[in-house]
Amino acid sequence: MGNTTTGFLAIVGRPNVGKSSLTNRLVGRKVAIVSDKPQTTRTRIMGVYTEGETQLVFLDTPGQHRSRNRLDDFMRRSIGEALSEIEGCxxxxxxDTVIHDEEKELLRRLQKDGTPxxxxxxxxxxxxxxSSLLACIDMWQKAFPFAGIWPISAKTGDGVPALLEQLKGYAVEGPHFFPDDAVSDQPEEILASExxxxxxxxxxxxxxxxGIAVGxxxxxxxxxxxGDPILDIDAVIYCERDSHKGIIIGKRGSMLRAVGVAARTELEQLLGIRVNLQCFVKVKEDWRNRPSQLSQFGYRL
Ligand SMILES: Nc1nc2c(ncn2[C@@H]2O[C@H](COP(=O)(O)OP(=O)(O)OP(=O)(O)O)[C@@H](O)[C@H]2O)c(=O)[nH]1
Ligand SMILES: [Mg+2]
Structure with a gap:
């Protein structure tokens, strides 16, 4: 056996740019949820890619945005934590035609740390x-000494293999951090709630x-x-207001049923086992500003 190498690589950026989509694409399996609404990702999620002697651990992070509550504070701290002790970012x-303030803020931190x-x-x-890409690449090249600039599509996979090749170069000699068949650090229960x-x-x-959290x-x-195996899951959907509870349940329970069916179907696909999923809805007012609630929902460092 040759020498194993491992690289920790953070994936950062503004909300909704496709960090989680790219993480899933790089890992080759869905490890992080994706949506068209900003601030989908709330915690640092590790996606693991292993090929032969090389293991890359991708740290998908919440989108960099301004804080309006304690959940936002937690999300910002998760980004900061992901940026420490990494081989590259x-x-x-x-x-776009502009570099956003959130991006400048991230680049200042990366420059200070000297992170490739x-x-x-x-x-x-x-x-x-x-052809509009040329001006975009030019703008970024002038702004920061990037080790590489890759136009890609996480959706189609265009450009991703070449990017992955360069990322492999950041792995350093050392034992693999995860078993070679691991894809994520997230327990199955968390995947279900996500x-x-x-x-x-x-x-x-x-x-x-x-304003939703799922327990x-x-x-x-x-x-x-x-004699067939089946997985029983009871989930509680917490929301912030009674009016939201009504919306989540929907007319005669139609919304909650649709959510349950969609989540169960995908979970069965990902885990390869039949799932019996029951969802309940409860109100927890202002939980996004209550430290004890945040930590109960897993939003703690
Ligand atoms: N057309 C297109 N859409 C994409 C691509 N990558 C991601 N998206 C879409 O962009 C939206 C945001 O994707 P996410 O992966 O959730 O973005 P994110 O950066 O992780 O967002 P946050 O977790 O909120 O910070 C989703 O609707 C994705 O389907 C892409 O390459 N092309
Ligand atoms: Mg995300």
């Missing part, structure tokens, strides 16, 4: 005219899903009378 952006940093310009599949949150983000309007009260495998 990948800043993800979109083909690559840029991924994501969502190039949305560009009708690819998938429920993802479906809520997809199905609900702007303000409601941002798993039961997670037990058993054999059915026929």
């Amino acid at each position: 990948l800043l993800v952006t979109t083909p 940093t690559l840029l991924a310009i994501n969502k190039i599949d949305t560009l009708a005219d690819k 998938l429920i949150r993802e479906k809520l983000l997809h199905l609900l309007q702007q303000e409601v899903p941002h 798993i009260e039961r997670y037990e495998e058993r054999d059915t009378v026929k």
